[in-house]
Amino acid sequence: MNEKKQTLDLRGLTCPEPVIAARRAFDDRTVSLVEALVDDDVCVNNLLRLARSLRASFSSASKKDHFLVTISRSTNPSVVGTTSVIQVDEQVAAAGASAEPVESRVLGCVLFLSKDTLGQGDEEFSRALLNIFLQTTLEAGQHPRAILLMNSGVRLMSPASQARKVLDDFRQAGCEVLACGLCLDYYKLKDEVPRDQITNMFAICEYLFAAEKIIQP
Numbered sequence: 001m002n003e004k005k006q007t008l009d010l011r012g013l014t015c016p017e018p019v020i021a022a023r024r025a026f027d028d029r030t031v032s033l034v035e036a037l038v039d040d041d042v043c044v045n046n047l048l049r050l051a052r053s054l055r056a057s058f059s060s061a062s063k064k065d066h067f068l069v070t071i072s073r074s075t076n077p078s079v080v081g082t083t084s085v086i087q088v089d090e091q092v093a094a095a096g097a098s099a100e101p102v103e104s105r106v107l108g109c110v111l112f113l114s115k116d117t118l119g120q121g122d123e124e125f126s127r128a129l130l131n132i133f134l135q136t137t138l139e140a141g142q143h144p145r146a147i148l149l150m151n152s153g154v155r156l157m158s159p160a161s162q163a164r165k166v167l168d169d170f171r172q173a174g175c176e177v178l179a180c181g182l183c184l185d186y187y188k189l190k191d192e193v194p195r196d197q198i199t200n201m202f203a204i205c206e207y208l209f210a211a212e213k214i215i216q217p
Contacts, residue, residue, distance in 0.1 A: 005033040010043070011066055015182045016200035018043050019050050022071065023202070026054055033072040042181050042190070044069055046200045053206060110211035111137075111144040113153035116161070118217055131162040133217055138169055144215070146176040148204050154183040157193045171197075180204060 006025045010018040018038055025034045038044060044060045044067050051058035051071045060069045117126035118133055137143075147170060149156060156163040157179050171177045178199040184190040190198065208214060 004030055005035065006031050008034065008036045010036050010038050012039065015042075015046070015180075015185075016202040019046050019200050019202040022047055022050055023054075026056070026071070026073075033070065036069045036071070038067050038069060041067065041195055042198050043067070045195055045198065046181070046203065047071065049199065049203050053203075108211070109142075109144040109213045109215060110207055111147045112150070112208065112214050112216045113147065113156065114150045114216065115152045116155040116163075117152075128162065130156075130217070131166065134163055134166045134170075138166055138173070143170065143173050143175050145211075146178065146207050148199075148207055149177070149179040150183050150204065151180075152183075152187070154179045154187055154189055154193075157184070157197070158189055159192055178203070178207075 006028075008021055008025060010021055013021070018036065022034055022036055025031055036047060038047065047069045048058050048060070054071070057072045058070070060067055113130075116130065117123060118130035119126055147167065155161060156167060157177075158164065167177050178197055179189075179193055181190065181198045181200055184193055184198060
């Protein structure tokens with residue numbers, strides 16, 4: 001079998017198109033290395049998560065007005081490296097180097113928050129109620145493996161949100177807390193959220209389909 005390299009120009013694509021395009025390239029088993037040009041560090045981090053999922057090696061480099069990401073089939077899938085000068089990529093890589101891909105582990109319970117309220121009724125009261133639910137869940141020791149935030153649920157990551165602190169506490173307890181990048185863009189919150197907590201629709205689908213149980217209050 002002849003192995004080959006594939007170069008993808010993914011600049012200008014919206015989430016999750018860059019990740020899907022890179023995954024499709026790797027579906028061709030003759031492709032041993034994918035080089036991708038992307039616009040920003042969020043795309044770099046999303047492709048890093050894809051590399052972890054594929055058990056592939058990863059590197060990234062900052063260019064003048066874009067980033068070059070390299071993903072290659074690895075004979076040592078436990079090693080994920082980075083050559084990027086972006087500090088956030090180094091943080092994500094350090095966290096991801098010892099982590100198993102989503103599809104290879106049992107996730108247990110995933111908490112899926114697609115809105116920033118709990119139930120129907122007065123919006124202010126419903127937001128307070130969701131915050132109480134999260135605090136009670138944390139204090140009761142019911143820690144999900146991941147909390148996924150989409151649509152207006154990403155508002156919970158705003159520094160002005162009552163729930164931001166409890167979400168940080170969940171993270172300190174070992175729970176992954178991830179927000180949809182497209183949703184953060186829509187609600188103009190992307191600059192308010194740590195880069196390593198911004199994810200994409202492809203990764204969210206992986207988490208949901210790997211979960212033993214999904215709770216959506």
